[in-house]
Each structure stands twice: as structure tokens, then as C-alpha cells.
Amino acid sequence: MPPLVVPRLYLLTGIQNRYLPIFATYSRSRKTMKKSIKEILAAKPIGQEVTVCGWVRTFRSNQFIAVSDGSCMQTMQVVVDHENTDPALLKRITTGSAVIATGTLIESMGKGQAVEVKARTIEVVGDADPDKYLLQPKKHSMEFLRDIAHMRIRTNTFGAVMRIRHALAYAIHHFFHERGFFYFHSPIITGSDAEGAGEMFKVTTLSLENTQKNKEGDVDFKKDFFGKATNLTVSGQLEAELAALALSRVYTFGPTFRAENSNTTRHLAEFWMIEPEVAFFDLKDNMDLAESMLKYVIAFALEHCADDIQFLKERQEQEESTKPQQERSTMDLITKLHFVVDNEFQRLKYEEAIQILINSTPNKKGKFQYPIEGWGTDLQSEHERYLVEKHFQKPVILTNYPKEIKAFYMRVDDDGRTVSAMDILFPSIGEIVGGSQREERLDVLTQRMEEMHIPLHEMDWYLDTRRFGTCPHAGFGLGFERLVLFVTGMTNIRDVIPFPRTPGNAEF
RNA sequence: GCCUCCUUAGCUCAGUUGGUUAGAGCGCCGGACUGUUAAUCCGUAGGUCCAAGGUUCAAGUCCUUGAGGGGGCGCCA
Numbered sequence: 001m002p003p004l005v006v007p008r009l010y011l012l013t014g015i016q017n018r019y020l021p022i023f024a025t026y027s028r029s030r031k032t033m034k035k036s037i038k039e040i041l042a043a044k045p046i047g048q049e050v051t052v053c054g055w056v057r058t059f060r061s062n063q064f065i066a067v068s069d070g071s072c073m074q075t076m077q078v079v080v081d082h083e084n085t086d087p088a089l090l091k092r093i094t095t096g097s098a099v100i101a102t103g104t105l106i107e108s109m110g111k112g113q114a115v116e117v118k119a120r121t122i123e124v125v126g127d128a129d130p131d132k133y134l135l136q137p138k139k140h141s142m143e144f145l146r147d148i149a150h151m152r153i154r155t156n157t158f159g160a161v162m163r164i165r166h167a168l169a170y171a172i173h174h175f176f177h178e179r180g181f182f183y184f185h186s187p188i189i190t191g192s193d194a195e196g197a198g199e200m201f202k203v204t205t206l207s208l209e210n211t212q213k214n215k216e217g218d219v220d221f222k223k224d225f226f227g228k229a230t231n232l233t234v235s236g237q238l239e240a241e242l243a244a245l246a247l248s249r250v251y252t253f254g255p256t257f258r259a260e261n262s263n264t265t266r267h268l269a270e271f272w273m274i275e276p277e278v279a280f281f282d283l284k285d286n287m288d289l290a291e292s293m294l295k296y297v298i299a300f301a302l303e304h305c306a307d308d309i310q311f312l313k314e315r316q317e318q319e320e321s322t323k324p325q326q327e328r329s330t331m332d333l334i335t336k337l338h339f340v341v342d343n344e345f346q347r348l349k350y351e352e353a354i355q356i357l358i359n360s361t362p363n364k365k366g367k368f369q370y371p372i373e374g375w376g377t378d379l380q381s382e383h384e385r386y387l388v389e390k391h392f393q394k395p396v397i398l399t400n401y402p403k404e405i406k407a408f409y410m411r412v413d414d415d416g417r418t419v420s421a422m423d424i425l426f427p428s429i430g431e432i433v434g435g436s437q438r439e440e441r442l443d444v445l446t447q448r449m450e451e452m453h454i455p456l457h458e459m460d461w462y463l464d465t466r467r468f469g470t471c472p473h474a475g476f477g478l479g480f481e482r483l484v485l486f487v488t489g490m491t492n493i494r495d496v497i498p499f500p501r502t503p504g505n506a507e508f
Numbered sequence: 509g510c511c512u513c514c515u516u517a518g519c520u521c522a523g524u525u526g527g528u529u530a531g532a533g534c535g536c537c538g539g540a541c542u543g544u545u546a547a548u549c550c551g552u553a554g555g556u557c558c559a560a561g562g563u564u565c566a567a568g569u570c571c572u573u574g575a576g577g578g579g580g581c582g583c584c585a
Contacts, residue, residue: 057546058544058545058546058547060543060544060545060546060547061541061542061543061544061545061547061548062541062542062544063542063543063544064543064544064545064547066545066546077544077545079543079544082542083542095535108543109543110543110544110545111543111544111545112544112545113545130535130536130537131518131536131537132518133518134518134519135519136518136519136534136535136536136546137534137535137546138519138520138534138535138546139519139520139534139546140519140520141519141520142578143577143578144519144520146577147577198583198584199583235585256585258583258584258585260583260584261509261583262509262582262583262584263509263579263580263581263582264579264580264581264582264583264584265579265580266584266585267583267584267585268585271585272585273585274585369581380581380582381581381582382581429585430584430585431584431585432585433585434584434585476585477585478585479584479585480585481585482585483585492578492579504576
């Protein structure tokens with residue numbers, strides 16, 4: 001029997017039926033796990049005994065404990081019989097302390113919650129000295145919380161952001177898996193310094209104080225751990241291309257490092273990037289994939305993180321209520337997310353964008369810091385913002401940029417002036433996706449590399465894809481934190497990753 | 509890297525033209541109350557005014573330098 005027939009046999013003979021129910025049953029089994037607050041609130045076993053494990057948010061009236069376990073936005077109210085409880089124990093129930101409470105789940109007599117736990121036993125397993133514990137049941141500034149990033153995960157805002165972050169990551173895997181993509185693990189340490197995406201972090205075990213030099217006076221990387229100079233990856237794209245030309249549909253999702261001195265609310269030195277790469281895809285296929293993926297994952301978050309998004313919506317409204325009208329968002333968070341899911345992204349060529357910008361009011365009135373000169377100039381963020389936030393008022397996909405301002409691997413268009421690049425621009429975030437159809441023609445590619453001074457000999461392995469069985473293919477890079485930034489409505493990228501790495505900051 | 513703003517109590521912030529003993533809200537601590545929802549009410553404590561130097565009879569306030577942080581721009585995802 002030829003091996004290729006075997007999978008079909010599984011389907012036809014019903015062998016799968018012997019296995020699938022086992023997996024289905026096993027995957028549903030939660031018997032060994034303690035119930036989270038989210039699970040208790042979902043099941044609402046009124047009258048039954050439940051155990052709540054979590055951390056005290058507030059302790060009101062010496063009687064009502066708001067317990068959070070991070071499983072969801074809501075806290076569980078645990079009611080203590082303070083008249084029959086040791087005062088020494090009550091004293092230890094402070095903001096931040098860890099408690100295990102067991103008692104009957106009853107319908108709440110108060111207004112703020114549907115159910116509550118009438119505590120039979122309560123144990124403080126971890127005290128939190130109220131004099132030293134920094135988180136108070138009040139609003140803290142984002143700047144202060146950044147300084148205590150190890151503690152800020154316990155706040156409502158960061159809890160919501162982290163849960164949404166998880167949901168988006170899960171949705172991304174789900175989206176690709178459903179469409180037959182394989183999660184491909186590109187290396188984090190790379191020996192290639194020609195990836196063309198900016199400054200890199202060096203990886204070495206050589207002594208920095210006493211480095212051995214070779215005859216030419218350069219550092220002798222032959223003595224280094226890998227026997228050559230190595231860096232942290234700035235992109236998994238080139239490796240993903242190798243995989244796409246074998247597995248057809250792949251994506252990477254991993255940490256990415258840029259040693260650039262970028263000080264903005266949109267840049268991190270360590271961030272997570274998703275890079276799908278697909279064989280036999282052209283630019284239009286690529287745009288369709290990116291647009292449907294963004295819509296899918298945002299819709300997933302809207303459905304599965306409704307409470308968290310609602311909380312962040314209200315938080316944003318409160319935050320903006322002190323600002324002048326002009327600086328406020330035109331749409332609330334939920335409306336904005338629905339708007340992106342429900343509307344087609346505006347697709348237009350670079351050339352068309354330039355025409356719109358040339359004729360725009362701010363350009364005519366000299367309001368742009370960088371006036372539009374004409375075809376060939378790179379767009380600044382003020383121009384992108386104008387197109388997205390003023391002119392079209394929805395996400396924009398810009399395509400076919402002049403080849404001079406884009407990377408070597410992008411496919412040269414038939415006119416010879418532009419490349420099949422695409423950037424997806426979102427309101428307030430700017431560029432969230434950057435991608436292209438790749439140059440699959442060996443001669444055109446090597447010529448472009450020579451023009452842009454890319455060392456060909458170091459890229460031999462990459463060029464082999466074009467030497468053997470080359471084919472049209474395309475892909476893009478999605479900045480994960482920028483996506484989280486958009487979906488949460490946060491304003492600084494440092495607040496959507498647990499421990500941000502930026503110039504001058506690598507705490508925790 | 510460039511521009512700009514900021515740094516005062518545990519947190520958020522006032523502090524007038526340079527002028528007596530630097531204030532408030534929240535939190536903490538003590539007390540009262542006890543079906544609360546960032547509980548409420550009363551009271552106490554809490555300060556290297558970022559650091560160093562300078563101007564001045566006098567500096568939280570003005571000047572110089574440095575450190576840390578926010579925002580904008582560039583580079584990008």
C-alpha cells in the first residue's frame with residue numbers, strides 16, 4: 001500500500017471515530033482543576049459550596065471582600081461574618097493579600113453583583129503589608145505602573161489588556177490553522193546580518209573586556225560560540241520564505257529584536273511579530289489574507305473579551321473626558337472595532353495617495369512639516385495619518401511604492417518603477433502591517449541586491465529558493481503589540497506587553 | 509538621534525511677583541459605623557520640594573549642569 005493513501009484510509013474506515021471521541025472527551029475534562037471565578041460565575045451553582053482563591057482588591061465595611069483571580073474582569077464578593085471572625089484574621093485581609101475562601105454561593109443581597117460567597121472559612125495564605133503595598137483601590141498613572149510592572153498585572157486595566165493579548169494570540173493561531181497554515185519556528189539567533197531591517201543586537205559569549213583580535217585587528221568571531229558573528233533576529237521572513245516554498249502556507253509568531261534608538265509610543269526593542277508567507281500568492285491574495293486576518297482576530301476579541309473591552313472603553317472615555325474635544329476619539333472603542341470589522345479597507349496605490357496628498361488642504365496651506373514634493377518621496381506619519389484619519393476615515397492599504405524606498409526582496413512591477421509592496425495603515429497606530437509579493441526571479445533579485453549593496457555570498461541559502469523551484473509568493477509582517485494597542489485602545493505600546501524593552505529600559 | 513514639557517507626602521496633584529511654619533484629595537494608621545460597591549464619618553502621622561553648583565538679605569519658585577520620566581518627530585512592525 002503506498003503511504004500516501006493511508007490518511008484516506010483513516011477517513012474511510014472510521015478509525016478516526018475510535019480516536020476523536022477520546023480526544024473530545026479528554027479535552028473537555030476539567031475534573032482535576034479548581035474552579036476559577038470566571039467558571040463559578042458562568043455556572044452559578046447557587047446553594048452549593050464553592051472555593052474562591054485569589055487576591056483581595058478591596059475590603060469594605062469589615063465585611064465584603066472583592067476577590068480577583070485574574071480569570072475575568074469581575075471580582076467575586078466574599079461576605080465575612082465579621083462578628084464571629086477572629087479580629088486578628090480580619091486585620092490581615094488587606095488589599096493585595098492572597099486568600100482562599102470557602103462557603104455557599106448565594107444570590108447577592110447587594111446591588112453590584114448577582115451572586116456572592118457567604119464565607120464558611122477564610123484563610124489568608126499570603127499577607128500584603130498595607131503600609132508597603134503600592135497598589136491602592138484607586139486610579140494610578142500609567143507612568144507609575146510602568147515603574148512597578150511586576151505588580152501592575154494585578155490591576156484591572158492590565159488584567160484586561162493581558163487577557164485580550166492572549167485572546168488575540170490564540171485567534172491568530174486559530175485563523176491560520178483553520179486555513180491550513182503551519183506554525184513555523186524561525187530561529188531567534190541568526191547568523192545572517194543581511195536581513196535589511198535595521199540595527200541588530202549582538203549575541204556572543206566572547207569576553208567584552210578582553211576580546212581576541214585576528215591578524216587584521218578585527219574581533220575573531222571564529223573563537224565565538226557559533227564560530228561566527230551572530231545576532232538576535234530582526235525578522236523571520238527570509239526563513240519563512242524557505243518554508244513557504246516547501247509547505248506552501250506557513251506563518252511565524254515569535255519575538256523580534258530591533259536595536260534602534262526609537263523613542264515613541266509605537267516602538268519596542270523586543271516585540272512579537274506574525275509573518276505569514278504563502279507560495280503562489282500575489283499582492284492581491286496577500287492583501288485579502290491580511291485584511292481577513294485582522295478582521296477575524298478583532299471580531300474574535302469583540303466576542304470573547306466583551307467585558308474587558310467594555311471596561312477599556314469606559315476607561316478611555318474617562319481618560320479623554322478631561323481632554324479638549326479635538327484630542328478625543330471620534331468613535332468609542334467598541335464602535336471603532338466594529339467599524340474596522342464591518343468595512344472594507346481602502347486600497348490604493350502609492351501614486352494615487354500622492355495625488356490625494358498633493359491636492360489636500362494641509363499640503364496647499366503648508367501645514368505639513370514635510371511638504372509633498374511629488375512622486376518618489378517617502379510618506380511621513382503625518383501624511384499617513386491624514387489619509388487614514390481625515391481623508392478615508394478607515395484602514396488604508398497602500399500599494400506599489402517606488403522601488404527606491406522599499407526592501408530588496410519586494411517584487412519589481414512590470415513598469416520597472418514600483419514594487420508590489422503593501423502597507424496597512426490604522427488610525428492612531430499608523431503602519432500595522434508591512435508586506436509584499438516577493439521577487440521570485442533570480443536575475444531581477446540579484447540585480448536588486450547588488451544595487452542595494454546586500455552581500456550576495458551571505459545570502460546564498462536564500463537565493464537557492466530562486467535557483468530551485470522558484471515560484472510567485474507573498475507575505476507580510478504584523479506587529480503584534482500594535483494590534484493589541486489598537487484593540488485595547490491603549491495609547492502607549494509599553495502598556496500592552498508585560499515587561500517592555502526600550503532604549504534605557506530592561507527591568508524585570 | 510532631534511525637539512518639547514515635567515520631577516513637591518506612599519499615589520494624584522496645588523503652591524501667586526522670590527518673602528513667615530510647604531498644602532489638598534486619596535491611601536496608611538487610630539476611632540466610629542456595619543449590606544458595602546474606589547463604602548462613609550472623625551482624628552493622627554507622613555516632606556533630602558530629583559541631584560549638584562550658582563544668583564540673592566531671602567530659592568519649591570530664577571540661572572547652569574547632570575539624572576530620571578512624559579509627549580512629538582525620525583527609523584519601522
